[in-house]
Amino acid sequence: MSSKLKKENKVSFLQNVLMLMFSQVVIKLLGLIYRVVIVDVEGFGNTGNGYYSTGYQIYMILLALSSMGIPNVVSKLVSERVAKKDFIAAHRVFRFCIVIFTSLGVAFSALLFFGAEFIATVILKASGVKYTLMALAPALLVVPPNAVMRGYFTGLGSLKATSTTLVVEQFFNCVLSIGFVYACVGRDTAIMAAAGNLSTSCACIIAFLYLVIFFGRRKGELKAECLAQTVPTETKTKKNMVKTILAISIPISFSSLISVLGSAIDTVTVSRGIQNAFNTVGAVAQNLEETAMELYGILQKAETITHLPLAISATFCTAIVPVISAAIARSDEQEANRKISSSFFINSLFIFPCMAGFFVLSGPILAFLYPNAPEGALVLTLLTVSLPFSSINFILNGVLYGVGKTFVPAVALTVGSAVKLGLNIWLVNIPNVNIYGAVFSTVVYNVLIFIIEFLVVRRSVKLQIDVMRCFIKPIFSSAVMGVIVFFTYKLLSGALGNTAATLISVLVGVIVYGALVILTKNLNSEDLESLPMGKKLGAILKRFGLI
Numbered sequence: 001m002s003s004k005l006k007k008e009n010k011v012s013f014l015q016n017v018l019m020l021m022f023s024q025v026v027i028k029l030l031g032l033i034y035r036v037v038i039v040d041v042e043g044f045g046n047t048g049n050g051y052y053s054t055g056y057q058i059y060m061i062l063l064a065l066s067s068m069g070i071p072n073v074v075s076k077l078v079s080e081r082v083a084k085k086d087f088i089a090a091h092r093v094f095r096f097c098i099v100i101f102t103s104l105g106v107a108f109s110a111l112l113f114f115g116a117e118f119i120a121t122v123i124l125k126a127s128g129v130k131y132t133l134m135a136l137a138p139a140l141l142v143v144p145p146n147a148v149m150r151g152y153f154t155g156l157g158s159l160k161a162t163s164t165t166l167v168v169e170q171f172f173n174c175v176l177s178i179g180f181v182y183a184c185v186g187r188d189t190a191i192m193a194a195a196g197n198l199s200t201s202c203a204c205i206i207a208f209l210y211l212v213i214f215f216g217r218r219k220g221e222l223k224a225e226c227l228a229q230t231v232p233t234e235t236k237t238k239k240n241m242v243k244t245i246l247a248i249s250i251p252i253s254f255s256s257l258i259s260v261l262g263s264a265i266d267t268v269t270v271s272r273g274i275q276n277a278f279n280t281v282g283a284v285a286q287n288l289e290e291t292a293m294e295l296y297g298i299l300q301k302a303e304t305i306t307h308l309p310l311a312i313s314a315t316f317c318t319a320i321v322p323v324i325s326a327a328i329a330r331s332d333e334q335e336a337n338r339k340i341s342s343s344f345f346i347n348s349l350f351i352f353p354c355m356a357g358f359f360v361l362s363g364p365i366l367a368f369l370y371p372n373a374p375e376g377a378l379v380l381t382l383l384t385v386s387l388p389f390s391s392i393n394f395i396l397n398g399v400l401y402g403v404g405k406t407f408v409p410a411v412a413l414t415v416g417s418a419v420k421l422g423l424n425i426w427l428v429n430i431p432n433v434n435i436y437g438a439v440f441s442t443v444v445y446n447v448l449i450f451i452i453e454f455l456v457v458r459r460s461v462k463l464q465i466d467v468m469r470c471f472i473k474p475i476f477s478s479a480v481m482g483v484i485v486f487f488t489y490k491l492l493s494g495a496l497g498n499t500a501a502t503l504i505s506v507l508v509g510v511i512v513y514g515a516l517v518i519l520t521k522n523l524n525s526e527d528l529e530s531l532p533m534g535k536k537l538g539a540i541l542k543r544f545g546l547i
Helices: 003-009 013-039 045-066 070-083 087-114 116-123 129-136 139-155 160-183 189-227 238-259 261-279 285-329 333-369 377-402 407-427 435-460 467-496 498-519 525-529 534-543
Strands: none
Touching: 013 045, 013 160, 013 285, 045 087, 045 129, 045 139, 045 189, 045 261, 045 285, 070 087, 070 139, 070 238, 087 116, 087 129, 087 139, 087 238, 116 129, 129 189, 139 160, 139 189, 160 189, 261 285, 261 407, 261 435, 285 333, 285 377, 285 435, 333 377, 333 467, 333 498, 377 407, 377 435, 407 435, 467 498
16 A cells, blocks of 8 residues: 555544544535525525526436446445455556546536536426536536546545545535626526536536546555555456446446435426416416526525535434444344434434424524525425434434345335425425425425335334433423524514524524533433544533533
């Protein structure tokens, strides 16, 4: 192993997880920041957010087919060969994957660019989206090779490339998106949305250049490892190597595609459904598209907010799930149950207060973040109902992968997507329901996935979850906090205004909830040790007799 990679690989597993956890939180925060800023730009608003999000979801479908999951494919194939000290074969996998997935990216990029008008006008019934699709097409040229290079270095044991690249990409996406949208102020809303998405393509190209430099600095040492190799390399033909790569990548890409179907269903059905709904009540034809984009923009605005705690949930699960999988692999059922229970508990500790906060402060939060486009309080309130189910599904997915039932999440997602599609087609077309039909279907979608996966997990692992600690106490503490936060805001908003009242109410909520968790004696050393920095936190709390 090269000296630079050896130095990077001295980082412990926990530090690697922390690195990824930090990068994911930063990415979501940056994503929230630039979406908040551009929605508030004059002329953009909810309608611009609708155009922006509609085009982006189509891009995500092609992204899922061309590159999502590819880092895992490459890292798996590379790490297997590195474990045998066969660096020549590992590098051969890298070269094959670059060729295969870059070619796939070129094909999808051409499809998105030249098919933009057809997709926008015929499939989405939103002609203005074509500019956004064309702006996103260049990204598909570089995202697949980006994914392959990240997977290659992960397979070699270095997570620096992955964590750094993702943050670099999102940073430039944030800065350029704001800059491009402001540069287009005064132009058509659809053009402003396209300018915002052009930043994604530019950021992906910058990330690609970073990875090329990262690879170039290590190329000589990697080549030296191949030249110094003493073990015989594998003798697979090019044809067999391609078959191996595709045999692993196709199922993963299919699962990735299924995972974005929930949002894609809204993209395809909401615009058409809302236009049909409002057309039946005599709306002016030329305003139908803008009305649909405005309502869809409100939905996406609310989802952007709820995705922040879900990102935190996913990163906590990243830290805990490997331990669960290892315990299951050792047939240590007691340890598996202990870690599963701990996962549920830690997840509940922050998801339920987030849910309560969004529920009672939905209007103030939207007015604080989007002062020029504050609509959507009821959408955000209703959407929070799905938060606990969405977050728990991360844990259930990890457990299912741990017991070898990798097909179950895909089946659950397929069933949920089918039901969501049917509900969207039925409900969104009703004038008095419109966008709320998509919100309701999202809740049902997440609940169905939870039910299917939980039933399979319960049959696969003898769950011994302390319902009082994992659910009842956190829900009780969150509910009490929610009531206090609600009245705090009501008392302060008149005198201090929305911004100050919202910030103070959130701070009061954090303090109250933390006190309630301690007063209900719902923390112990074992739970804290499952968290990054948990031992130090536990020592502090023990010193004051709080656990």
